[in-house]
Amino acid sequence: MLLELKDLKVSFDTYAGEVQAVRGVSFSLDKGEVVALVGESGCGKSVTAQSVMGLLAKPAGRIKSGSIKIEGVEASGFSEKQWEGIRGKKIGMIFQDPMTSLNPTMTIGAQISEGLIRHQGMNKKQALERAEEMLKLVEIPNVQERIHQYPHEFSGGMRQRAMIAIALACNPELVIADEPTTALDVTIQAQVLDLLKNLQQKLETAVIIITHDLGVVASIAQRVMVMYGGIIVEAGNLKDIYYEGKHPYTWGLMKSIPRLDRTKADELSPIEGTPPDLFAPPAGCPFADRCDWCMKVCKTDMPPLHKVSETHSVACWLLHDGAPKVESPLVPHGATGARKSKGARHV
Amino acid sequence: MSELIQIQDLKKNFHVGSGRVLKAIDGVSFSIREGETFGLVGESGCGKTTTGRVLVRLYEPSGGKIIYKGRDTSTLNKNESKEFCRDVQMIFQDPYASLNPRMSVEDIVAEGLDIHMQLTRSARRAAVHELLELVGLNKEHAGRFPHEFSGGQRQRIGIARALASKPRFLICDEPISALDVSIQAQIVNLLMRIQKELGLTYLFIAHDLSMVKYISDRVGVMYLGSLVEVADSNELYANPMHPYTKALLSAIPIPDPDLEATRQREKLQGEIPSPINAPPGCKFSKRCPHVMDVCTKVMPPMIEVAPGHTCACHLYTKK
Numbered sequence: 001m002l003l004e005l006k007d008l009k010v011s012f013d014t015y016a017g018e019v020q021a022v023r024g025v026s027f028s029l030d031k032g033e034v035v036a037l038v039g040e041s042g043c044g045k046s047v048t049a050q051s052v053m054g055l056l057a058k059p060a061g062r063i064k065s066g067s068i069k070i071e072g073v074e075a076s077g078f079s080e081k082q083w084e085g086i087r088g089k090k091i092g093m094i095f096q097d098p099m100t101s102l103n104p105t106m107t108i109g110a111q112i113s114e115g116l117i118r119h120q121g122m123n124k125k126q127a128l129e130r131a132e133e134m135l136k137l138v139e140i141p142n143v144q145e146r147i148h149q150y151p152h153e154f155s156g157g158m159r160q161r162a163m164i165a166i167a168l169a170c171n172p173e174l175v176i177a178d179e180p181t182t183a184l185d186v187t188i189q190a191q192v193l194d195l196l197k198n199l200q201q202k203l204e205t206a207v208i209i210i211t212h213d214l215g216v217v218a219s220i221a222q223r224v225m226v227m228y229g230g231i232i233v234e235a236g237n238l239k240d241i242y243y244e245g246k247h248p249y250t251w252g253l254m255k256s257i258p259r260l261d262r263t264k265a266d267e268l269s270p271i272e273g274t275p276p277d278l279f280a281p282p283a284g285c286p287f288a289d290r291c292d293w294c295m296k297v298c299k300t301d302m303p304p305l306h307k308v309s310e311t312h313s314v315a316c317w318l319l320h321d322g323a324p325k326v327e328s329p330l331v332p333h334g335a336t337g338a339r340k341s342k343g344a345r346h347v
Numbered sequence: 348m349s350e351l352i353q354i355q356d357l358k359k360n361f362h363v364g365s366g367r368v369l370k371a372i373d374g375v376s377f378s379i380r381e382g383e384t385f386g387l388v389g390e391s392g393c394g395k396t397t398t399g400r401v402l403v404r405l406y407e408p409s410g411g412k413i414i415y416k417g418r419d420t421s422t423l424n425k426n427e428s429k430e431f432c433r434d435v436q437m438i439f440q441d442p443y444a445s446l447n448p449r450m451s452v453e454d455i456v457a458e459g460l461d462i463h464m465q466l467t468r469s470a471r472r473a474a475v476h477e478l479l480e481l482v483g484l485n486k487e488h489a490g491r492f493p494h495e496f497s498g499g500q501r502q503r504i505g506i507a508r509a510l511a512s513k514p515r516f517l518i519c520d521e522p523i524s525a526l527d528v529s530i531q532a533q534i535v536n537l538l539m540r541i542q543k544e545l546g547l548t549y550l551f552i553a554h555d556l557s558m559v560k561y562i563s564d565r566v567g568v569m570y571l572g573s574l575v576e577v578a579d580s581n582e583l584y585a586n587p588m589h590p591y592t593k594a595l596l597s598a599i600p601i602p603d604p605d606l607e608a609t610r611q612r613e614k615l616q617g618e619i620p621s622p623i624n625a626p627p628g629c630k631f632s633k634r635c636p637h638v639m640d641v642c643t644k645v646m647p648p649m650i651e652v653a654p655g656h657t658c659a660c661h662l663y664t665k666k
Contacts, residue, residue, distance in 0.1 A: 040528060155618050186556070188390075190597075190612065191615075213600070214528075215602045215607075216600050218602050218604045239605075242604050258558050259602065259603075260557045270533035
């Protein structure tokens with residue numbers, strides 16, 4: 001087991017009170033696995049990743065309870081020094097915006113070398129040689145020239161490639177990619193995703209990819225975790241989520257995105273309302289207020305995690321034995337025409 | 348359907364110093380019919396936003412004509428110009444940056460009213476309340492300030508502001524790209540409902556092709572300041588002609604794992620070149636997988652490849 005989170009709770013203390021950003025997240029990750037964390041802004045996906053990297057904004061952010069185990073070692077109480085031994089060496093990170101997360105005053109080569117000098121005890125020359133290899137690996141042309149250039153001389157797509165090179169330089173076991181393609185154009189996004197996929201297979205690195213784009217997830221991930229209001233509401237492998245989704249929020253997400261392969265006749269139905277306020281999160285299911293199938297118990301009690309199959313688990317009261325049977329409003333997998341979606345029934 | 352606005356050979360150059368010229372729009376022609384939604388798509392730097400801005404006359408065009416309701420907009424006198432501004436309104440991309448944080452929602456929404464209609468205080472208030480309800484907010488919101496609202500609500504305020512002067516033509520410049528997925532659909536459905544209710548015409552600018560397909564009747568694809576293909580939305584997606592359109596469509600990941608696993612991609616090498624001192628010929632020639640000699644020399648003309656489907660590519664000019 002490479003990474004194991006158990007009931008992780010993370011809060012931020014602000015002048016207005018405590019923001020409970022992550023409210024009990026558990027999952028584990030094996031070597032070489034690609035897992036996607038999906039959800040809207042404010043659902044806690046980035047904060048979860050930051051806690052795994054020891055990058056929570058201090059002193060406001062703190063791990064309230066729960067455990068983070070990296071290769072079996074409890075990491076939630078690590079000191080800054082201990083984290084420095086993990087970051088860049090065991091876990092690499094690819095940030096969302098390559099414009100702001102590279103250092104504008106350092107050459108690309110120096111930025112890749114930094115980690116190598118620190119973690120692998122290389123001297124400057126060795127590190128630069130390795131940096132050159134890395135830039136070739138991420139398919140940057142004219143490496144000899146590019147390695148001495150600054151980030152502003154790179155285009156957006158190239159910067160993201162350079163960032164991938166930095167993240168992978170020390171052969172980490174795990175790479176966390178936080179919205180790695182959100183800031184890029186579609187054709188560049190396709191290139192960067194292809195590159196990530198190829199490198200992942202070649203180097204057998206585990207990847208946690210954080211995104212809100214269900215298309216990106218479908219093209220790269222093996223497993224998916226859908227987050228909402230600080231908890232994981234549904235987790236499973238790709239097919240479990242896309243074809244056998246059981247949580248009303250997962251349905252809502254799928255129904256609210258237009259698809260290129262569908263015609264205009266398929267209705268686009270938004271999820272009404274807004275996500276819950278994490279200053280005072282609801283006692284029950286965080287999605288209860290926006291859910292078409294909300295029951296009494298949803299408002300008062302947090303739904304337990306139901307196992308649908310070995311790989312697939314859902315946190316929803318609808319899967320309780322006493323709950324009414326609800327059919328998925330999504331078009332069944334393999335069906336060509338759009339099935340008439342049944343109107344929301346309040347139960 | 349009659350044509351509400353015609354754009355003929357529109358050009359917009361920016362001087363970027365040292366005598367260099369950035370051709371943001373380089374001879375774009377299309378027309379939008381009354382009551383339809385025309386989608387304009389392309390990647391960053393392709394000139395789609397500049398086109399929108401020239402249309403509302405935030406920029407003066409460097410060449411070409413904009414003909415609105417049969418009249419060239421450059422020949423309008425002062426009163427007619429005011430009329431034009433009233434008819435053509437804009438919704439901006441970033442709802443966090445496009446609302447003045449020091450103005451109340453009522454004053455933001457009423458700005459257009461104050462300029463174009465002299466209303467009494469109570470009539471002004473009633474008009475604002477009506478607009479807020481039209482976009483799914485309520486009148487209690489009128490006294491609040493922008494920071495009290497979420498992104499989706501702010502975009503609703505922006506839409507109410509645009510509708511205040513009773514326009515006929517709305518330019519929506521990436522109105523949903525700053526919003527969360529579940530909120531995007533809310534705003535798009537709102538825009539479509541309002542269009543039906545008020546009989547508006549839209550120019551919908553976006554880089555998200557799936558959303559553009561959903562909302563538009565016809566779509567134009569731009570690349571580096573030129574329009575490369577225009578067609579009915581379903582036709583364009585079913586039958587793309589231009590190599591760039593093909594590549595763009597196949598680059599979009601589809602939220603369906605089985606489809607994604609089996610899909611053939613038309614891959615595109617390289618990145619968008621700089622629009623400063625662009626080379627002659629087809630702008631896409633440097634990245635095009637089907638590039639021929641003629642492409643690097645002559646700019647391909649826009650030709651009709653099927654009824655209502657035009658495309659600017661030398662692959663189709665010979666036939």
